[in-house]
Amino acid sequence: MLDRYIVIGNPISHSKSPFIHTAFAQQTRQAMEYAALLAPLDGFKATVKNFQLLGGKGMNITVPFKLEAYRLSTRLTERANVAQAVNTFRFDGDGILGDNTDGIGLVRDIESNLSIPIEGKRILLLGAGGAARGVILPLLQKKPLQLSIANRTRHKAEALKIQFDVYGNITAGNFTEFSGKKFDIIINATSAGLHDELPIIPVDIFIHANLVYDMMYSSKPTRFLALATQNGASRIADGIGMLVEQAAESFYLWRNIKPQTKPIIALLKALI
Ligand code: ATR
Numbered sequence: 001m002l003d004r005y006i007v008i009g010n011p012i013s014h015s016k017s018p019f020i021h022t023a024f025a026q027q028t029r030q031a032m033e034y035a036a037l038l039a040p041l042d043g044f045k046a047t048v049k050n051f052q053l054l055g056g057k058g059m060n061i062t063v064p065f066k067l068e069a070y071r072l073s074t075r076l077t078e079r080a081n082v083a084q085a086v087n088t089f090r091f092d093g094d095g096i097l098g099d100n101t102d103g104i105g106l107v108r109d110i111e112s113n114l115s116i117p118i119e120g121k122r123i124l125l126l127g128a129g130g131a132a133r134g135v136i137l138p139l140l141q142k143k144p145l146q147l148s149i150a151n152r153t154r155h156k157a158e159a160l161k162i163q164f165d166v167y168g169n170i171t172a173g174n175f176t177e178f179s180g181k182k183f184d185i186i187i188n189a190t191s192a193g194l195h196d197e198l199p200i201i202p203v204d205i206f207i208h209a210n211l212v213y214d215m216m217y218s219s220k221p222t223r224f225l226a227l228a229t230q231n232g233a234s235r236i237a238d239g240i241g242m243l244v245e246q247a248a249e250s251f252y253l254w255r256n257i258k259p260q261t262k263p264i265i266a267l268l269k270a271l272i
Contacts, residue, residue, distance in 0.1 A: 004033055005033070006034065008060070010039055015062065066130060069087070078137075082163075086100055105249060109242045124185070125147060132151075137167060145169070151175075154172075175201045213236070225238060240272065
């Protein structure tokens with residue numbers, strides 16, 4: 001019987017993870033299968049336990065269950081612990097190892113695929129929700145000169161600064177406070193795009209950036225990336241590379257093998 005993995009979320013039909021992991025499995029000749037599973041909003045734990053009892057080896061967890069997944073883990077990696085969110089389970093006997101591969105996925109996309117080193121750079125992270133929290137430690141581990149966290153609601157950015165201060169040089173504020181400042185890399189981790197909204201940010205921040213990155217993706221440039229381009233950003237990237245890289249890190253946790261990501265990113269870009 002093949003080793004079984006799933007991605008679990010609500011909604012889930014849009015998920016690209018089955019496509020990505022099936023491609024990884026073919027590429028690395030792993031005897032495994034990977035499917036998508038819709039969990040009821042009030043039935044996450046029961047769905048996980050059932051899959052584990054049936055012999056499932058691991059799963060990815062997506063919206064809105066990453067916090068519940070964090071709480072259900074019996075063991076956590078450091079990056080999942082500080083992110084307070086889990087996107088990957090590996091079932092070890094009765095135990096559940098919880099990991100968070102989102103941040104390393106972002107870092108690998110920026111450094112390996114886009115060839116932009118993070119060390120020494122000034123980074124602006126927009127947003128202070130779960131998506132932002134998940135990438136802060138992996139970004140800081142790459143030793144940027146400075147990480148600025150800007151959020152519509154200032155106190156949430158402040159809270160993240162306090163939590164992560166020990167790991168690096170962080171400043172926090174609302175969007176307007178960063179007007180006129182220079183950044184090398186700007187990352188959108190707000191969920192504004194999900195509601196077809198744009199964060200109201202000072203557009204002068206884009207002019208000096210070497211890279212403007214949106215953790216969201218869509219078939220055409222996201223509204224955020226279009227805004228960046230209109231205001232002088234020299235280079236933009238959406239979150240497809242991050243999506244494939246976080247999947248590759250989950251795959252590595254399960255199979256101890258690193259798949260090649262570039263061909264899958266190219267395939268996915270052609271499909272979306
Ligand atoms: P996620 O887990 O996707 O990060 P979240 O925890 O609900 O979701 O956080 C959403 C983030 O997007 C927050 O930083 C939120 O800002 P607030 O803290 O002020 O709510 C941000 N966000 C959502 N819609 C936004 C919008 N239209 N403009 C600016 N920021 C927005």
